[in-house]
Amino acid sequence: MKTILFILAFLLCSNVYAQITPSTKAFKPTEVYHSDNLIVIQVSENAFVHTSYLQTNDFGNVPCNGMIVRNSNEAIVFDTPTNDSSSNELIKFIKVKLHCKINAIVPTHFHSDCLGGLAAFHKQNIPSFANFSTIELTKANNVVNPKNGFKDDLKLSLGKSFAMVKYFGQGHTKDNVVGYFPSENILFGGCLIKELDATKGYLGDANLADWSNTVLKIKKQYPNLKIVIPGHGAIGGSELLDYTIQLFQF
DSSP states (O other): OHHHHHHHHHHHTSTTTTTOOGGGOSSOOEEEEEOSSOEEEEOSSSEEEEEEEEEETTTEEEEEEEEEEEETTEEEEESOOSSHHHHHHHHHIIIIISOOEEEEEEOSSSSHHHHTTHHHHHHTTOOBEEEHHHHHHHHHTTSOOOSEEESSEEEEEETTEEEEEEEOOOSSSSSOEEEEEGGGTEEEEETTSOOTTOOOOOOTTOOHHHHHHHHHHHHHHOTTOSEEEESSSOOBSTHHHHHHHHHTOO
């Protein structure tokens, strides 16, 4: 009994663990890096969630997720940590601990929780890719902008595999895209996708009328997802898509 209670307490202590569902039980999430500013949790054989923190006026010190996927000593990162210091930690972890070359960094929209550490990746000559709309918005907001753009979707090579980036429509922002890792059927939804029981969060750049329909398109495109990673909070399965659709339905 004591052993069971210890395990339950351990799982509940981390946001990433908190909503483990039947769709995510095949691989036990494991923390592989922890500092004051950055946490990395392995959620499948070749995918990791990186979590850093953003101090906000309205929501306090907010944990912000990104994703790392790897294959054959190559990696792709979706969303930077929130600042250059945390991004340098992540880059070092991927190179030294995972023994991977970083092929690309992909911010999923223009907010600082997605690209606040982009300059650190550029300093390491890591190519950055984003929706053309994201690049326009970063320029308009005078923040570091990604160097390579795409319109609707992008396929990025990853060792003997690949990852996809795709725009499905407006929601959290007008430029938000998602990342998909086909070999393990994992979706990084970014801030377009909410964790279970989340509030609507920051809506300053949102399109509330389109949000549910955009996520419905994602659900139809990827009907058999094993893991869904939201921009903030706990991972889950396709139930995160259902929850987000319901949250923003009129």
